[in-house]
Amino acid sequence: xxxxxxxxxxxxxxxxxxxxxxxxxxxxxxxxxxxxxxxxxxxxxxxxxxxxxxxxxxxxxxxxxxxxxxxxxxxxxxxxxxxxxxxxxxxxxxxxxxxxxxxxxxxxxxxxxxxxxxxxxxxxxxxxxxxxxxxxxxxxxxxxxxxxxxxxxxxxxxxxxxxxxxxxxxxxxxxxxxxxxxxxxxxxxxxxxxxxxxxxxxxxxxxxxxxxxxxxxxxxxxxxxxxxxxxxxxxxxxxxxxxxxxxxxxxxxxxxxxxxxxxxxxxxxxxxxxxxxxxxxxxxxxxxxxxxxxxxxxxxxxxxxxxxxxxxxxxxxxxxxxxxxxxxxxxxxxxxxxxxxxxxxxxxxxxxxxxxxxxxxxxxxxxxxxxxxxxxxxxxxxxxxxxxxxxxxxxxxxxxxxxxxxxxxxxxxxxxxxxxxxxxxxxxxxxxxxxxxxxxxxx
Numbered sequence: 549x550x551x552x553x554x555x556x557x558x559x560x561x562x563x564x565x566x567x568x569x570x571x572x573x574x575x576x577x578x579x580x581x582x583x584x585x586x587x588x589x590x591x592x593x594x595x596x597x598x599x600x601x602x603x604x605x606x607x608x609x610x611x612x613x614x615x616x617x618x619x620x621x622x623x624x625x626x627x628x629x630x631x632x633x634x635x636x637x638x639x640x641x642x643x644x645x646x647x648x649x650x651x652x653x654x655x656x657x658x659x660x661x662x663x664x665x666x667x668x669x670x671x672x673x674x675x676x677x678x679x680x681x682x683x684x685x686x687x688x689x690x691x692x693x694x695x696x697x698x699x700x701x702x703x704x705x706x707x708x709x710x711x712x713x714x715x716x717x718x719x720x721x722x723x724x725x726x727x728x729x730x731x732x733x734x735x736x737x738x739x740x741x742x743x744x745x746x747x748x749x750x751x752x753x754x755x756x757x758x759x760x761x762x763x764x765x766x767x768x769x770x771x772x773x774x775x776x777x778x779x780x781x782x783x784x785x786x787x788x789x790x791x792x793x794x795x796x797x798x799x800x801x802x803x804x805x806x807x808x809x810x811x812x813x814x815x816x817x818x819x820x821x822x823x824x825x826x827x828x829x830x831x832x833x834x835x836x837x838x839x840x841x842x843x844x845x846x847x848x849x850x851x852x853x854x855x856x857x858x859x860x861x862x863x864x865x866x867x868x869x870x871x872x873x874x875x876x877x878x879x880x881x882x883x884x885x886x887x888x889x890x891x892x893x894x895x896x897x898x899x900x901x902x903x904x905x906x907x908x909x910x911x912x913x914x915x916x917x918x919x920x921x922x923x924x925x926x927x928x929x930x931x932x933x934x935x936x937x938x939x940x941x942x943x944x945x946x947x948x949x950x951x952x953x954x955x956x957x958x959x960x961x962x963x964x965x966x967x968x969x970x971x972x973x974x975x976x977x978x979x980x981x982x983x984x985x986x987x988x989x990x991x
Contacts, residue, residue, distance in 0.1 A: 681715040
């Protein structure tokens, strides 16, 4: 005789294992799985696989326990036979897991940043992410991106407040001009909604500090996305230089970032318009690509602010970029180190390269995966293959999800603390280039 079970019809007293009884049922409701007291069953359930191998340590605290989980609407249906430690299992594992199984609902604020297309493409390709809404004051952009990425009519907005009130997303990804970041952060913070924006944080230190204050008051994370944050080569440099202290104290850092120019690489017209507006962008190449070096150097120096900043900028292509610089070099002076930032719209090829020199060795990253290292007592440099990044920190969407779901705390390259220093550096560099003088940062 076939025995079947309905999840709502079963209850078990705590303190006794009931796995044999549960396993004795031949049929289960459609779309359900049984979590058994065995690690081997962990790999048979797609929902549980999302938690990763790190959860397996909790099994040592579980003497008996079971749950039926529905794929369509994940939730605990039955729990049984929990000895001491079993309740820890439910609290620390099942509850976060079931919450994480719900799709992550992202709202897009602004559609004028050229990186929005790639972000939407990545979000659309993920089964664990939903594009809950898009906003831009330009209805033509809303229609274009809404049609391209299948955003329904009730998810398209030309008012930021209307979008946030209507869809209440898990997080906002911001693709306005840099000047527009503050308005998005303040509107989102009022509703306790986390925000991620494209680099840099702000065009001026006053806006940067206002965003930091809004985030702190609302107790919500606000993070900044740089392409270079997800470079395996940079994570390996951190391990070499900071974690393992393999080169001694840092003495010199050189960051080379940029491309041939916005017009030359054919950015979208709406992107070009604000990139070449000194009010909307803060400057030209100085802010567009100088921010990468400032971000990485602040990270490598463990948040230390430079003592002095000297910058020169120029415009080599005034017929294209008449209102902003297209070439910038910034010198950062620390107590015992120097940083050289080279941001340019004149490179012959696109590049994002970083060199770090210490007392007894160096590491040079070319792009996201290229890495050359020479350490003390080595007669020649070696080429290394950087290790993959952890799942929660290998791309902006995964990182944002992990932060919102309290799996990781904002830190390092994306953090508000780092990016406040970045804006301070950029603002001082802009003033140095304007005045022709070195700017001493207040202590």
